[in-house]
Amino acid sequence: MEILQRPQASHPKLVEDALGKQMLGLLRQIDAACCTVDELTEATEKAFRQYSDAEVMLSFPGLGAQIGPRILAEMGDDQSRFDDARGLKAYAGAAPITRASGKQGRVVQVMCPG
Template identity: 35%
Template sequence: MRLQSALKLYFPQALQWAGTDLASPMACDWLLKWPTLAAAQRARPQTIRSFFYARKCRSATHIERVIAALPTAKPLTQDVAVLAVQPLTVQMLAKQLQLLGKSIAAYEQQIQILFRQHPDAFLFESLPGAGKTLAPRLLCAFGSDRARYPSAQNMQTYAGVAPVIERSGKSCWTHWRWNCPKFLRQTFHEYAKVSILYSTWARAYYDQQKQRGKRHNAAIRSLAFKWIRIIHRCWQTRTLYDESLYLQTLAQRGSPLCALIAEPA
């Protein structure tokens, strides 16, 4: 990151004091207010406290650590050329990040407005853990045209979640699909990962795959494969997802997942 690189040249302390996320509003505000160590050292302790409090940072440990470190902090360099140019670069980048943050917020607001207006929004809101971020992405993944994906396999293959099986003579091997929309695959991968925290059977299925020797990402892809089948069914029939109903179905079918779900945590 260019901003991080610039700070490392003359003001590395800001990487800890301004916050770990340099793209955050608080970090940008800090760098615009105190772009150099000398500028920060001129600030009174109460000014530092007020700065953090105004930005909802109430970590007394962090605030007092910054205040205690300021008087004895040593500049990394006294090079006039560096100190004349790099603070300007830092402030320029901080302003750009502030503008970018506002633009992203505007996009997110518009996404929520359009999502709420879509007739299928309620379907994707019912998915455990989808939330404001993944529910719109999943809706966009499936779209409104039910004829485009007549079966779950169509989506699994197109999204790159379904593995590729190749055969040659007596040999047979399986690998993941390289040629696919990467963001679409990432959407299902991210949702499957999040669902582990909110869905009982999803957690059990993930644990089952891990017990069978699969690595984390492979287990998540397997879970995404199952979720696509479930979401596709809800999407085609315009039916809300019901976790309790799905658990009942698993029990009726005698699924091995039921034993894992019944195990004490």
């Protein structure tokens, strides 16, 4: 414990004050960024819940009010874009692909990069 009570190396008072002010400035920037994230989160969730199929999307396990808008942005909201659920599944990269060559065929599950 004695070693912790000994005087330590330090900067001149003027430099320490400047570093302290710099740190306070950085903390204010982080605080402003956090406030902005909170505001964007709230606005995104509010806008997404107004979407006609929001309840359907939110019924999927693990799909919340933050991931739902991202999925919607990726696939679009035009419900006629895909003929059926298989088309959407293939677009998402979750549909198995059948590859055939001559008399041999195989089904491969292709996963989209995460």
